Amino acid sequence: MKPIVAIVGRPNVGKSTLFNKLVGDRVAIVDDQPGVTRDRLYRETEWCGTEFVLVDTGGLEPRNNDFMMSKIKQQAEVAMNEADVIMFIVDAKAGVTALDEEVAYILRKKNKPVILCVNKVDDFLAQQDDLYDFWSLGFEHLMPISAEHKSNLGDMLDVITENINKLELQEEEEGLKLAIIGRPNAGKSSLVNRLSGEERAIVSSMAGTTRDAIDTSIEFDDNKYILIDTAGIRRKSKVEESLEYYSVLRAIKTIKRADVCLLMLDGQEGITEQDKRIAGIAYEERKPIIVVVNKWDAVEKETMTMKHMTDELYEELPFLSYAPIEFVSALTGQRTLRLLEHADLVYGEYTKRISTGLLNGVIKEATIMNAPPTRKGRLVKINYATQVSSAPPKFVVFCNYPELVHFSYLRYLENRLRESFGFEGCPIDIMTQTKNR
Ligand SMILES: Nc1nc2c(ncn2[C@@H]2O[C@H](COP(=O)(O)OP(=O)(O)OP(=O)(O)O)[C@@H](O)[C@H]2O)c(=O)[nH]1
Ligand SMILES: Nc1nc2c(ncn2[C@@H]2O[C@H](COP(=O)(O)OP(=O)(O)OP(=O)(O)O)[C@@H](O)[C@H]2O)c(=O)[nH]1
Helix, strand or coil: CCCEEEEECCCCCCHHHHHHHHHCCCCCCCCCCCCCCCCCCEEEEEECCEEEEEEECCCCCCCCHHHHHHHHHHHHHHHHHHCCEEEEEEECCCCCCHHHHHHHHHHHHCCCCEEEEEECCCCHHHHHHHHHHHHHHCCCEEEECECCCCECHHHHHHHHHHHHHHCCCCCCCCCEEEEEEECCCCCHHHHHHHHHHCCCCEEEEEECCCCCCEEEEEEECCEEEEEEECCCHHHHCCCHHHHHHHHHHHHHHHHHHCCEEEEEEECCCCCCHHHHHHHHHHHHCCCCEEEEEECHHHCCCCCCHHHHHHHHHHHHCHHHCCCCEEECCCCCCCCHHHHHHHHHHHHHHHHCCCCHHHHHHHHHHHHHHCCCCCECCECCCEEEEEEEECCCCEEEEEECCHHHCCHHHHHHHHHHHHHHHCCCCCCCEEEEEECCC
16 A cells, blocks of 8 residues: 555645646556546655655635635645645745645644645745745745746655655555445445444454544454445535545545455446546556445336346446446345455456466467457567466567557457456456567
């Protein structure tokens, strides 16, 4: 689990500029699958060997001052709860504003490292005197920077990574980590309660009091699971956008820690934009996913309801065509235990390795059935393939002209691999390379 560094501050201080300068071109786009909702809210980055996840708190629409004030305060609260290190951005040209003071007040309440970044210091000597006021905000680390001119960013990053390295890494408990992700009210906590209330379950601990996410460790017949819930999102904030931001940030954290993601939908409501967004994060993080349609007890069923809903879900989530769908009721316990078995199975798929011999048999047959298309008069010849890693399963296909192998052909190979080897619930990565590289 990489540490999270959140960028906080009022509008127009230069948060986005800074975010973009810091993540640079390191933006990892997995592929151009349609339907994946992407946002530039967070990126993984690295400084001198220390990796972290940088989170931008996103643009706020300045409607009126009161509204703005409450939104910014909420953002600061979220950052305070979720992030490991906070970058609090202020504007040297504007000086200390009332809003800055409000944010500072929130950020000082807890004992997390806050780096006060005084931005727009384009000319240090000329602006030196403007900096003094900012000490009044009460933070130990004050860094004058210019996001636009990239000045002093190295020193700032040094301070950030120093603080990251001081963090005590939490010991993770043993067991298969299942992240239960989804919109507020989908029934995530109900599922956790249901599973931990089962007669056969040995519930050994409830941890996570310092953070809002709650881990429940349960054991069934010697199999251990850690259920990572993201409860309590809804009640804290009433404003739509910040709720969105809040749950996304939560989801990111939870997903990154997870071995398997259970994407929970409310069967009565069907799929929403927010569900798709959360699904998109799990997809981009290359985690195994099981789609869980909850509240099945309350869904009015006609003939083929399950089939229709399945079709509809795959249509709405085309990038998750590999994810199995389970219809459950956290309320009655219908099929909830099966979720655990299913998660075990999917994780087994995620971590398995295919021998090079078997793999090449399948690839060879696939290329005979459907040869790579000739492009620009050149013939693509696939030499051989190998699985280079698992979790997620990653394959390299060696051939003479990797750049000519089209995405759709890789998709074809992926489907053949799935037909032969399963990989249920798992994303698969296939890369092409020339033989002598
Ligand atoms: N002079 C100067 N201007 C800067 C610097 N960094 C950012 N700006 C400018 O400040 C303005 C606001 O920058 P943004 O990055 O959009 O600010 P933001 O905090 O993300 O704003 P919101 O998206 O509204 O929250 C832009 O016009 C930037 O060009 C800097 O280091 N020096
Ligand atoms: N009928 C029915 N209701 C359910 C089921 N599961 C949960 N509910 C109800 O749905 C509501 C929300 O359930 P929660 O478990 O609090 O949902 P959550 O996803 O944890 O919500 P947040 O904590 O806001 O993220 C509650 O009123 C539950 O009783 C189910 O399987 N069937």
